[in-house]
Amino acid sequence: MKKFEKVLVANRGEIAQRIIKALKELGIKTIAVYSNVDKDAPYVRLADNRVCLGDAKDSYLNTYKLISAATAYKVDAIHPGIGFMAESGEFAELCNQCNIVFIGPGYDLINAMGNKSRAKQIARECHIPIIEGSEEPVADIEECEEFGEKAGYPILLKATYGGGGKGIRIVNRKEELSDCYELCVKEAKTAFNNGELLVEKAVQNFKHFEVQILGDTQGNIIHLGDRECTIQRSNQKVIEEARCQNISEDLRQRIYDDALKIAKYIHYVGPGTVEFLVQNNEKYYFMEINTRLQVEHTITELITGIDIVKEQIKIFEGCKLELSQRDIKFDGYALQCRILAENMTQGGFPSLGKITKWNMPGGLDVRVDNGYGCGNKVTPYYDSLIAKISCRASNKEQAVKKMLVSLEETEIEGIKTNVEFLKYILKKDEFLSGDYTEKFMGKAVDRYNKEYKY
Missing domain, CATH: 3.30.1490.20 (ATP-grasp fold, A domain)
Incomplete structure (x- = not known):
């Protein structure tokens, strides 16, 4: 086991901020990388050292620049975050060749799970239902x-x-x-x-159900419960819940068992998610495994009290997982809303420009992960996620009330956001009851556009 002294974070926005915070709390020096349009981003200011990768179009995906920065600062490891290099087996192997720890699974595992054909074959070998x-x-x-x-x-x-x-x-x-x-x-x-x-x-009338797994390098693997990710627009998640409502405990446990079965079969290491489609008749199907941290890991942290990012870092230092399955308890219910720079009255078209006002909510069991702040510019080069708001309470009804207050407290000016649309969704009876499938979101978007278009 070797404790990391310096880690380069090969990402941007809210996830870079999240990882840098965890590293600093563990006493590890941090190196942020940024493109020219991100030079004033909050995560850049937070890091101990900073490296400009140059133009926005040739930065976070430029392996030569990333490895050069890592080598120059003599880092022990690179954390790829979410997106960009997080699921690049080739980049993981390049880090290995340069004697830099890639904080994620190895080349073979990333490539096997990134190939949906191979992942489906592995699920069949594990006798897990497939589509x-x-x-x-x-x-x-x-x-x-x-x-x-x-x-x-x-x-x-x-x-x-x-x-x-x-x-x-x-x-x-x-x-x-x-x-x-x-x-x-x-x-x-x-x-x-x-x-x-x-x-x-095409499976229809389903819930998108994902199981958070966590494995170490010694072969210990546990799950941290599940999340409901059915509220999506254009196949992109918008609201996530932990844990899924309106599902029997027997079915939930069967899916947990299958998630652990496939994770153990492939000797999974680190945090990841095993994703399923679940129908009302209690049929379910394996969909894929994401070999990385998820945007929505925050709500699992809120109901378990486990810092998944810190656990991830310690795992790749070589530490044995100190948690066992019986240690995992679920306290209440949590949901996350993704704050997007999008104009929902124009079909979710990206909203670009300078943020002139930025007030985020706070309070007991309210968590904000932000990638922007007042004065920052939203550019066309990256996705529209600017912040995540997560709330926890004893049950869904109370957590939704807390989220609605948090969204009322949120003030962002200079660009358009989806805040009003999120409030619209949270107030719908179908969402509150949990009695919805993948078809709910499309209908809700249509209704919203008709009611608020001007």
Whole structure:
């Protein structure tokens, strides 16, 4: 075991801020990297040292610049955060070759789980339910047509590699297949430099259910409960809950068991999530494993009292996991709202510009993870997430009330945000009862646009 003395954080925004805080609390020196448009970001000011990577278009994804900065500061490790290099097996291997610890799983594991085809095969080997469809990338559109005829529409096309909701299309009828196939291949090539697709039967009327896992290098693996991530727009999560409502404890435990089964099978190390689709008839299907920290880890921390980022850092220092499954207790309910720089009255179009006012909420069991502040500029180069607000209470009703007050307290000017839309969703009966599926969000967006468009 070797305690880290210096760690470079290869990310930006709220997650870089979150990681830097954890590192500093552990007594570890921090190096932030930033592009020219991020020079005044809060995380840059917080770090012990800072390295400018240059132009926004050639910065956080430039492996040469990242390794050069890490080498110059003689760091022990690089924390990739979320996005960018977090799921790059090639970058993990490059760190290894340079004798720098990559705070994440190794090359083989990242690449195996990043390949949805291989992940699906592994789930089958573990006797975990999988969605009907191809386990190898399709050769051409004709193969998709054959599957559609056999399985019936709707079907789902999705990129074999990558994530973030890119390279995914639902095809409702045969006439849509040609356009959807071309768009899916093009988007996958652009986003992941690989146009391979899988075709599956489209599961409908489901909840998006994910299990937080945590494993060490000695083979100890536990789960930290689950999160409901069904509230999504364009396959991007907007509101997350811990834990999922309206699900039987028997079903919850069966999914936990399967999540641990596959995690142990692949010898998983670090924090990660095993994701499932769950239907009302208690059928469920394995979807994927994310081999990294999740944006919504905050709400799991609120109900368990466990600092997942600190645990992650200690695991990759070589420490044995001190927690056992029986140590994990769930205290109350928590939810997270993602504050996005988007104009919801114009279909969620990104809102760019300088933030002229920035007031965030506070109080007991209210947590804010921010990537911006007053005077910072929202640019077109990165995603629209500017802050996360998380609230915990004894039950969902009380946590939602706390969140609504927190959103009222939030003041952001100079750009448009989705704050009013979040309040709109939280007040809906379907959300409060937990009786909703993936179809709820689309209908809610349509209703909101009709009521508030001007």
